[in-house]
Amino acid sequence: MPEIRRARDNNALFEYHENLAKKHGPIFLIGYGPLVRLVVLEPDLLADVLGRSHISDYTKPRDLTTVLKPLIGSHNLLVSMGLEHERARQMLNPAFHFVNLQSMISIMADRTAEAIHRLLTSSTNQPIDLQKELNSLTLTIIASSAFGQGFETIVDAKEIMSRTFTEALEAVMYRTMRMVNLIPFLARLPFWRKHIVDRATRMVNGFVDQIISDRRQGKSTSSCVGADLLDLLLSAVDDQGQPFTDEEIKEQALTFVLAGHETTGNLMAWVMYVLMTHEHVLHACRDEIDRILPNGLEPTYDHLSSLSVCEAVIYETLRLYPPAPLFTRYCIRAHTIGSEGHKQLHIPVHTTVWLNTYTLHRRAEFWPRPHEFDYTRWLRDPSTVDPN
């Protein structure tokens, strides 16, 4: 049995924000060198920042676009804004529909069973990096659900995608921390791991081009019970009857892989951490699984709604350890958020708002005993409350 070392809940940046919030309240400015950010920890005000009524008052900040552009381009859901985002979102809404997600469950169950088997039968006596294993598992699931047999039949596809994406993301983070990505002249120079980003971009692009062309020529099909993301991307049309271009198809597909695999992999790594450090939570989940899925029964979509303890544990993990703890919006038109008689805040042009869910989820005003892991906050059925 491989040794498993504990993860650590240690995040200096967010602890710093938490302390600032205690000192200055839920709205404060924070400086990073020459850059000033507005941190807002009020849910009602944040709902205004993200809501439809202020959709044309914000864009996603240039630094986000610049950071992600080398890997996934700029014509995709994560980076685009305004009309381009609205059009793509309308065309891609079926991809988020539960009926389509339902058809992917057998892929999730198969790949997870394979990964568990591999980990349990591993003869290595080296420690296992669970975060890496789980990120690789979620990448395989998302890429198989998105690209179907195209992904599964290409030799070493999983290895290539997993290694290339990880290397590229590390290099992009390295460049971002040194602000190289933010200065176009510096970004073009062949230093600061640019060759890693360039090589990864070439490999991933060539790989996905091949998968799209194979599917167009009928050389591959979906691995899901129904259509996969690639089918949806190839058949989607806007209200003028226009389909996505090949470039858009590639960028949207890569965005799903990028946006989906690390977030979900990291969430699963934190769930493991919680299970290893809270024995009563482990027992409650195990009891539920033994009851709903006895004798290793493979989960189907219908079982999911019965797994209320596991669901509550995931929600509480998302609260304490959100995998996308910080995202941002850049104001392009001055406006006021909040409503009269309540808190209101004027947002001038050029403000970058930070949406810091990590600190927001730990505000004592909203969560009694905010630092305590208590999954019963989320239980749908009180009869399943854990006696501990």
Ligand code: HEM
């Ligand atoms: C625990 C798992 C996940 C978390 C915490 C998470 C979090 C987020 C957040 C915070 C955003 C908003 C970013 C912004 O507007 O600036 C976002 C957007 C997005 N995520 Fe996720 N995500 C998760 C899983 C996934 C998965 C599994 C996929 C796809 C397979 C995915 C695809 C996307 C896409 C396409 C967008 C852009 C949506 C749009 O703007 O219309 N995410 N995610």
